[in-house]
Amino acid sequence: MGEHSTWFHLLPFYENLQTWASHYLERKAGTDIFATHFSIAHVVISALVALILIVMAIGYRRRISSDNEERLLPDRKFGVRNIFELVIEAALSIAEGVMGRRNAEKYFPLIGALVFFILFNNLIGLVPGFLPATDTLKTNFALSFLVFFITHIAGLRAHGLSYLKHFAGPIPLLAPLMIPIEIFSHIARPFSLALRLLGNMAADHKVLSIFFFLVPVLLPLPFYILGILVCIVQTLVFSLLSMVYIQMAVEHDH
Numbered sequence: 105m106g107e108h109s110t111w112f113h114l115l116p117f118y119e120n121l122q123t124w125a126s127h128y129l130e131r132k133a134g135t136d137i138f139a140t141h142f143s144i145a146h147v148v149i150s151a152l153v154a155l156i157l158i159v160m161a162i163g164y165r166r167r168i169s170s171d172n173e174e175r176l177l178p179d180r181k182f183g184v185r186n187i188f189e190l191v192i193e194a195a196l197s198i199a200e201g202v203m204g205r206r207n208a209e210k211y212f213p214l215i216g217a218l219v220f221f222i223l224f225n226n227l228i229g230l231v232p233g234f235l236p237a238t239d240t241l242k243t244n245f246a247l248s249f250l251v252f253f254i255t256h257i258a259g260l261r262a263h264g265l266s267y268l269k270h271f272a273g274p275i276p277l278l279a280p281l282m283i284p285i286e287i288f289s290h291i292a293r294p295f296s297l298a299l300r301l302l303g304n305m306a307a308d309h310k311v312l313s314i315f316f317f318l319v320p321v322l323l324p325l326p327f328y329i330l331g332i333l334v335c336i337v338q339t340l341v342f343s344l345l346s347m348v349y350i351q352m353a354v355e356h357d358h
Contacts, residue, residue, distance in 0.1 A: 150237040153224045164188045195219045195343065202347040211350055214254060218247065219343045222301070226335035229309045230328060232316050238338075239306040244298035251346045252294040259353030267353070293349060301342055308334045 167185050199208035199215055208215075222238055229236030237243040259267040271290075273282030312331050316324045 145235045146237045146240055146243060149225065149228060149235060150243065153221060153228060153237070157220050157224060160188065191219060191223070192216060198340070198344065199347055202344065203351045207351060207354060208347075211258070211347075214251075215343055215347060218251070218346060219339055222247070222342055223335065223339040226305055226339060227332070229305065230312065230331050230335070232313065232320075236305060236309065238301055239309055241298055241302055244301045245294065247301075247342070248294035248297035251297065251349060252290075255346075255349045255353045256290075258350055262354040270353075293345075297342060297345060301338055304334060304338050 164185055195216055196208060196212060199212055202208075203211065225236045225238040225243075228234050229239065256267075259270070271283050271286040272279040273286070275282075308331050312324060312327050315327050
């Protein structure tokens with residue numbers, strides 16, 4: 105979905121706010137790289153998704169922390185608790201299969217946060233006129249580099265400086281060849297995560313917006329179903345690769 109097809113441009117103060125923010129970033133950074141690609145809409149959507157998740161989490165915590173026996177029973181109607189439990193159970197099950205129970209529970213706060221943030225950002229892009237933050241490199245790079253740094257911090261915490269031996273490979277004679285290859289492959293990981301999520305989400309929302317604005321009745325329905333599937337799959341791909349990277353860093357068989 106393009107920048108100029110959002111509801112934000114209907115706000116009378118949006119263009120002035122966007123111009124002011126771009127000039128402010130240009131002055132602070134000393135370059136127009138950040139200013140050119142900065143969008144208030146993405147910031148608002150990210151903040152909105154974070155706010156929705158916080159409110160839902162508070163409601164879910166209150167619901168399950170009650171002292172009555174009803175907290176052990178599922179809700180009769182599909183609501184916030186069902187959404188949280190469905191997503192958490194699926195994500196934790198996958199994490200345990202990839203990382204083992206101990207590491208899955210240890211790193212699930214990160215994995216769970218990624219799953220909820222990416223999934224809700226992807227889904228909000230299916231609403232006509234909204235611009236999801238996950239179809240921009242800024243947000244995707246922030247998420248992927250977060251995974252990148254936590255991966256290597258986890259590896260250093262688990263193995264100490266001996267973690268660096270992983271880059272040399274199992275055969276000392278091949279170390280001069282393996283070190284640059286390993287460094288390049290590790291640096292490429294956050295770029296591949298960010299670009300994969302960007303390409304799929306931007307293309308999905310662009311196709312959906314085109315058919316919606318051409319014929320807004322019935323015709324977009326199959327693309328909505330396909331779009332929901334793409335949103336779920338891309339959330340799974342990003343989070344699954346994050347689990348794999350962290351597990352590769354903390355496992356003992358280097």
